[in-house]
Amino acid sequence: xxxxxxxxxxxxxxxxxxxxxxxxxxxxxxxxxxxxxxxxxxxxxxxxxxxxxxxxxxxxxxxxxxxxxxxxxxxxxxxxxxxxxxxxxxxxxxxxxxxxxxxxxxxxxxxxxxxxxxxxxxxxxxxxxxxxxxxxxx
Numbered sequence: 001x002x003x004x005x006x007x008x009x010x011x012x013x014x015x016x017x018x019x020x021x022x023x024x025x026x027x028x029x030x031x032x033x034x035x036x037x038x039x040x041x042x043x044x045x046x047x048x049x050x051x052x053x054x055x056x057x058x059x060x061x062x063x064x065x066x067x068x069x070x071x072x073x074x075x076x077x078x079x080x081x082x083x084x085x086x087x088x089x090x091x092x093x094x095x096x097x098x099x100x101x102x103x104x105x106x107x108x109x110x111x112x113x114x115x116x117x118x119x120x121x122x123x124x125x126x127x128x129x130x131x132x133x134x135x136x137x138x
Contacts, residue, residue, distance in 0.1 A: 021049075024049075030128055030129065030132060031047060031125060032047050032050060033050065033125075034121040034124065034125060036108075036113065036121065038111035038113055040110065041107075043100065043104060043107075043108050045100075045121040045122055045125065048122075048126050048129055051099070054101075055099055055101065058097075058098035059095070059098040061098070062091070062094045062098045065077050067083055067088075067094065068081050068082065069081075069082040069085060092116055092119045093115040095115070095118070095122070096115035096122075100118060105118075
């Protein structure tokens with residue numbers, strides 16, 4: 001016999017997108033971001049599930065090597081790596097730029113930051129997410 005839905009099934013909650021994202025990540029006991037402070041201001045590296053669509057696109061291009069020149073015969077990236085027939089910057093620099101965007105990456109470097117700082121913060125957040133996923137038997 002079908003009864004009325006329980007109260008929890010009928011409740012609604014209105015949240016701003018920022019509040020929603022923050023609550024979801026915090027409910028998993030994870031950091032929502034890492035904020036690196038410099039003399040030029042703060043630079044936020046978001047949790048992998050909170051990255052903007054544009055940053056996600058940039059990151060996937062870099063991680064997949066799609067930004068690199070390809071060998072015309074094999075379709076594989078040329079070695080040594082090149083972009084526009086010029087030597088490619090190291091993966092760490094390209095990853096940091098993908099995460100922050102060109103302008104914020106330039107400001108971060110000008111403020112004394114290193115691309116490795118951004119990449120290490122990102123890897124810390126990714127590792128935290130992986131460890132949680134592995135610990136969850138679902």
